[in-house]
Amino acid sequence: MVMDKLGSSLQDALKKLVGAGRIDERTVTEVVKDIQRALLQADVNVKLVMQMSSHIKERALKEEVPPGMNPREHVIKIVYHELISIVGRSADIPLKPQTIMMIGLQGSGKTTTTSKLSRYFQRKGMKPAVVCADTFRPGAYQQLKTLCDKLNVPFYGEEDNPDAVGIVERGLAELEKNDVLIVDTAGRHSLEADLIDEMEQIHKVAQPDYTLLVLDGAIGQQASEQARAFNDSVGISGVVISKLDGTAKGGGALSAVSETNSAIAFIGVGETPDDLEKFEPDRFISRLLGMGDIKSLIEKA
Amino acid sequence: VFEREVILDGSDIEDSLWELEMALLESDIAINVAEAIVESVKGELVGSRKKLGSNTGELVENALRSAIYKVMSANVFDLDEYIRDAKKPVHIVFIGINGTGKTTTISKMAKRLKDMNYSVVIAAGDTFRAGAIDQIAIHAERIGVKLIKHQEGGDPAAVVYDAVQHAKAHNVDVILSDTAGRMHTNVNLMAQLEKVCRVSSPDLIIFVDEAVAGNDAVERAQQFNAAVPIHGSILTKTDADSKGGAAISIAYITGKPILFLGMGQGYDDLKKFDPKWFVDQLFE
Numbered sequence: 355m356v357m358d359k360l361g362s363s364l365q366d367a368l369k370k371l372v373g374a375g376r377i378d379e380r381t382v383t384e385v386v387k388d389i390q391r392a393l394l395q396a397d398v399n400v401k402l403v404m405q406m407s408s409h410i411k412e413r414a415l416k417e418e419v420p421p422g423m424n425p426r427e428h429v430i431k432i433v434y435h436e437l438i439s440i441v442g443r444s445a446d447i448p449l450k451p452q453t454i455m456m457i458g459l460q461g462s463g464k465t466t467t468t469s470k471l472s473r474y475f476q477r478k479g480m481k482p483a484v485v486c487a488d489t490f491r492p493g494a495y496q497q498l499k500t501l502c503d504k505l506n507v508p509f510y511g512e513e514d515n516p517d518a519v520g521i522v523e524r525g526l527a528e529l530e531k532n533d534v535l536i537v538d539t540a541g542r543h544s545l546e547a548d549l550i551d552e553m554e555q556i557h558k559v560a561q562p563d564y565t566l567l568v569l570d571g572a573i574g575q576q577a578s579e580q581a582r583a584f585n586d587s588v589g590i591s592g593v594v595i596s597k598l599d600g601t602a603k604g605g606g607a608l609s610a611v612s613e614t615n616s617a618i619a620f621i622g623v624g625e626t627p628d629d630l631e632k633f634e635p636d637r638f639i640s641r642l643l644g645m646g647d648i649k650s651l652i653e654k655a
Numbered sequence: 656v657f658e659r660e661v662i663l664d665g666s667d668i669e670d671s672l673w674e675l676e677m678a679l680l681e682s683d684i685a686i687n688v689a690e691a692i693v694e695s696v697k698g699e700l701v702g703s704r705k706k707l708g709s710n711t712g713e714l715v716e717n718a719l720r721s722a723i724y725k726v727m728s729a730n731v732f733d734l735d736e737y738i739r740d741a742k743k744p745v746h747i748v749f750i751g752i753n754g755t756g757k758t759t760t761i762s763k764m765a766k767r768l769k770d771m772n773y774s775v776v777i778a779a780g781d782t783f784r785a786g787a788i789d790q791i792a793i794h795a796e797r798i799g800v801k802l803i804k805h806q807e808g809g810d811p812a813a814v815v816y817d818a819v820q821h822a823k824a825h826n827v828d829v830i831l832s833d834t835a836g837r838m839h840t841n842v843n844l845m846a847q848l849e850k851v852c853r854v855s856s857p858d859l860i861i862f863v864d865e866a867v868a869g870n871d872a873v874e875r876a877q878q879f880n881a882a883v884p885i886h887g888s889i890l891t892k893t894d895a896d897s898k899g900g901a902a903i904s905i906a907y908i909t910g911k912p913i914l915f916l917g918m919g920q921g922y923d924d925l926k927k928f929d930p931k932w933f934v935d936q937l938f939e
């Protein structure tokens with residue numbers, strides 16, 4: 355059985371439109387099918403893809419191709435607009451005194467991102483400090499402490515105390531003099547009722563200004579459901595997509611943002627504290643679609 | 656009695672196949688794998704005969720079911736039998752992307768083997784990630800198995816080598832080697848992994864990935880398998896994503912069996928992979 359090489363499918367699809375002077379229904383149907391496929395391959399939620407592709411089809415058939423644009427550019431522009439309406443604004447975490455709580459599935463990258471954010475605020479001249487509220491995963495305390503020590507970031511944790519809520523209460527009081535307080539929590543998923551309950555209690559005590567959901571860039575169809583559960587439980591103010599230094603496209607994270615009406619703040623592109631980038635919608639969409647620089651294409655119009 | 660039959664053509668089954676393909680995608684089977692399987696089912700069904708009046712949807716579903724079962728039951732490999740019969744020590748290396756559950760799975764496996772009365776040593780082969788050695792040391796202590804470790808920043812190949820020497824000297828049955836998580840696209844880290852495997856020539860290499868992974872599961876399984884040929888895979892976090900379609904992507908692309916499923920964070924949350932059970936719950 356033959357399998358496609360990943361990535362290039364949309365580019366190929368849009369080539370079909372190059373020759374076409376006018377957009378007819380058949381061409382559009384064919385191209386939209388390929389767009390659908392590219393989005394599904396990028397892990398965008400199946401239902402969301404169906405919804406988006408019917409929009410795209412409708413618009414491609416209804417809207418006049420603007421002068422100076424060929425049908426191909428027109429369809430790209432429509433696809434881009436549909437995607438940008440989901441991820442459009444990047445969540446802006448201001449440089450002011452605040453408390454940030456990190457949440458997410460097991461192994462998604464919360465602890466690493468905590469160290470990256472500390473580094474980020476440090477570089478901006480702020481004084482971050484970190485509380486370890488993961489009392490569940492073996493070695494969680496040592497992991498975070500090691501990372502903080504390397505960065506000279508004040509750290510609070512209680513190694514053998516399972517009471518995460520109490521630790522957060524004491525930690526935030528002790529670190530009060532620092533300006534950005536980051537609370538790292540244990541990994542959990544929506545079906546772990548006890549752990550979801552613990553997260554709610556931590557949230558109550560920490561009263562964070564920002565609650566950041568850390569999502570693995572490679573997460574698939576579970577993304578929407580998990581994000582919804584976290585959002586229902588404590589509310590999400592922003593998303594960080596981790597592990598985008600591999601080949602994952604991040605469509606799961608896009609679906610999570612769509613589901614919770616939140617926004618992406620940062621992306622993680624490696625394991626070191628410096629591997630954090632501000633989220634850039636255009637770059638993200640180009641990557642998601644497996645296309646080069648989509649922005650310049652759009653701006654041409 | 657006559658049984659009347661009709662011959663199926665593509666248009667008869669198109670809708671059923673499309674619906675099933677969408678269901679597969681919603682279960683996190685990678686799209687190119689889903690398409691390949693659906694395509695093969697289509698090829699098989701078109702031109703075949705069905706009894707007049709029998710349900711086409713059911714026919715298509717059954718064909719798809721058996722196609723997936725075939726993928727999931729190809730090259731069955733029973734780790735328990737293997738360990739029982741193999742010359743000791745048996746050395747198993749666990750590899751995969753960052754955070755998929757390698758270390759936790761090793762702990763579960765160590766507990767399982769210990770419960771089966773094997774002696775086990777773990778190699779703390781992740782010398783890179785902060786807290787990795789502490790993490791596995793806590794697990795080893797809780798389970799009550801020996802751990803061989805070096806300092807953070809040390810050479811992983813040397814740790815693994817030491818663990819193998821230890822096992823040989825002390826008649827230990829099984830060596831479980833942890834490795835640092837790494838991206839399949841990171842050339843240096845993949846070369847390091849190849850070195851670990853070359854120096855210690857393990858009996859088995861097991862790829863660990865997670866059920867919540869989407870389409871990327873195909874890409875990384877393929878690239879890990881190309882760099883250090885694996886014997887099988889373990890899919891973790893199936894408690895978060897019960898359908899676990901990533902298992903199909905991985906089995907399909909590597910042609911190697913799924914050995915176990917991780918079903919939670921406890922030591923006993925490791926389930927031997929059963930293709931029939933898996934396919935049943937997929938179509939539930």
Ligand SMILES: Nc1nc2c(ncn2[C@@H]2O[C@H](COP(=O)(O)OP(=O)(O)OP(=O)(O)O)[C@@H](O)[C@H]2O)c(=O)[nH]1
Nearest residue numbers: 460461462463464465466541597622623624753754
């Ligand atoms: N390549 C790469 N690895 C990352 C990135 N972010 C995190 N990781 C790695 O992913 C693994 C898991 O990261 P952690 O920060 O421990 O994840 P976590 O969410 O805190 O995990 P739990 O506390 O167990 O839920 C580690 O090996 C990290 O080094 C990233 O952006 N790129």
Ligand SMILES: Nc1nc2c(ncn2[C@@H]2O[C@H](COP(=O)(O)OP(=O)(O)OP(=O)(O)O)[C@@H](O)[C@H]2O)c(=O)[nH]1
Nearest residue numbers: 460461753754755756757758759836892917918919
């Ligand atoms: N719910 C659930 N969590 C799991 C399972 N397996 C592992 N985890 C959790 O996933 C997180 C990461 O697990 P690790 O074993 O540290 O993963 P790893 O692959 O060794 O990570 P790195 O060494 O950083 O690459 C931890 O919080 C584990 O408790 C599972 O089957 N179910």
Ligand SMILES: [Mg+2]
Nearest residue numbers: 464465488494
């Ligand atoms: Mg953590």
Ligand SMILES: [Mg+2]
Nearest residue numbers: 757758781836
């Ligand atoms: Mg590990």
